């Protein structure tokens with residue numbers, strides 16, 4: 230039936246977490262992959278393309294890893310809905326490739342049996358065969374295939390070995406399916422949610438199959454046992470984890486510095502280039518002040534985000550991330566958070582947006598909401614420019630603690646710590662009040678440690694980088710244009726003495742806000758900067774620069790702005806603004822991602838109100854205390 | 862490795878959540894009724910089975926978390942599962958080695 234075949238055949242990869250699905254996907258598709266979103270949900274949809282040995286173009290989907298089709302988290306729901314053909318806008322896949330970790334068949338094969346019930350063509354990729362053989366596994370693929378009633382292909386996803394055979398098998402399976410008209414006349418789907426009784430039956434069936442197909446069982450992975458003895462040892466495991474985190478943060482700031490300076494220089498060059506080529510007027514202002522300055526101020530964080538994700542990816546691929554969740558579960562449980570909340574919160578230090586998206590792996594909705602709500606309290610890198618500016622302007626370089634660290638460093642640390650501590654506090658309060666209920670069980674496999682492959686890490690980073698740039702190029706771009714328009718219209722009257730922005734719509738809003746913000750020591754300039762700061766926090770720095778109307782346009786702005794601020798603001802005002810920024814609710818991108826992720830207008834509103842309240846309260850207290858101690 | 866139920870039926874089962882580090886045991890039953898979870902009834906049992914915690918499986922407590930030795934990392938046949946003691950109490954086991962319980 231090839232006449233009704235409009236699109237290339239589609240294959241879905243399904244498997245337990247850590248079975249090597251992503252590695253296999255990368256081996257099959259190379260760099261020919263793209264990431265989009267499924268309609269209506271933000272779960273990433275990873276799709277790739279390969280040309281089979283028979284010359285057919287085949288689309289492959291990498292589905293989120295799961296232990297069961299009874300979806301427990303939004304992530305797993307996608308897997309279930311796609312394989313069941315229930316996903317809106319997705320055709321049911323023509324074949325399923327089940328990726329099994331050969332060192333762990335007892336656990337893995339149960340899902341293969343469950344998938345077989347779908348009545349759709351299915352292929353078993355027996356992955357990690359290299360590791361399995363090293364551990365002494367002797368398995369007969371032919372026997373396994375006969376017992377399971379599905380083709381079995383041994384693979385090593387991190388080498389090309391076996392991939393070719395797998396592609397051949399996909400070809401054959403698709404051909405057979407087409408001949409039999411499977412793919413288009415939906416086969417009878419015999420799957421229904423298994424009861425615990427069914428699960429035990431599956432389990433017994435797996436034992437039976439394995440008894441026939443496995444001639445010698447795999448020994449435990451000895452390196453993993455030795456490593457865990459140290460990494461999970463009470464009293465040693467947590468300090469090691471802290472050291473790993475510390476190293477990560479160090480790297481985020483040190484490794485990213487040079488690329489960020491280069492980007493900054495590039496953006497300045499671009500501005501100068503446009504400045505020379507475009508005639509003066511609104512268009513030039515839009516391009517330079519709106520687009521290049523606005524989007525540039527976000528893109529400049531790309532290096533930091535990539536470094537952070539490099540570490541996260543390494544921790545995930547090695548298998549250490551699950552250990553981190555294990556080590557932190559009890560401590561985080563003290564404030565009602567799930568051990569899994571660790572990863573989203575860690576990501577939030579780069580940017581709350583990917584952090585909030587990573588919370589999808591948390592099964593329980595109340596747990597998930599609590600995690601999402603405190604994600605913005607983890608100091609994201611967008612707040613750094615504000616911190617750096619104010620610290621440079623107001624905090625003197627002075628060694629403290631016997632010269633080990635200096636005062637600016639200490640203040641920076643205190644700002645981070647304030648965010649983390651208040652986040653934990655907020656979680657505690659929420660879990661005791663609005664989000665009551667027992668915590669979701671922690672049931673998590675601790676996978677064997679594996680050496681990450683540079684290629685897989687690189688592909689993962691590429692994906693993150695692309696996602697970030699796409700966001701910067703669309704959402705942030707639009708917001709920046711809006712902010713620019715608010716700040717530019719109406720134009721100032723002739724002979725205006727104050728900066729043009731004062732006469733604009735944004736200026737009017739800033740003035741309206743001023744009386745509200747006076748009690749916390751903010752002047753109209755700050756009030757005004759907070760308005761466009763809605764789009765992205767770091768824009769506030771640019772706006773302050775514009776307002777203080779320094780002669781130099783753009784370059785050398787930051788250092789001279791610091792001097793200007795040091796002269797015109799009092800120390801209590803600066804401290805108050807720092808305190809405000811620890812909580813700083815004004816980031817539209819975060820609020821919009823919360824809305825999408827939780828599919829609710831209520832929670833982003835709650836987030837905005839409680840963060841604004843916290844920011845106002847913290848700034849108020851800081852200002853009042855500072856005024857009484859230091860004098861206005 | 863066929864289990865020999867004859868000599869174990871005499872032994873009283875204990876809860877997996879009460880085992881100390883190093884204890885080996887065999888799972889003899891699942892009973893989630895004494896565990897307080899936000900899940901609907903029957904769900905914890907199914908999840909446990911899906912993670913390999915099913916009758917007949919051999920388990921050993923490998924690691925204990927901090928503080929209060931919670932959660933625990935349990936080797937289940939060939940793989941390792943992390944879970945909290947509270948939920949491990951849904952798993953009934955008989956000890957295969959005599960090591961100190963918590």
Ligand SMILES: Nc1nc2c(ncn2[C@@H]2O[C@H](COP(=O)(O)OP(=O)(O)O)[C@@H](O)[C@H]2O)c(=O)[nH]1
Pocket residue numbers: 244245246247248249250251252253294356357358359360384385386387388546547679680681682685
């Ligand atoms: N030795 C070996 N390692 C593998 C193989 N396939 C994947 N890995 C590694 O196992 C880890 C987890 O793989 P990944 O693809 O991220 O698993 P996923 O969670 O199923 O997507 C990574 O460190 C991979 O490099 C394999 O066939 N052999």
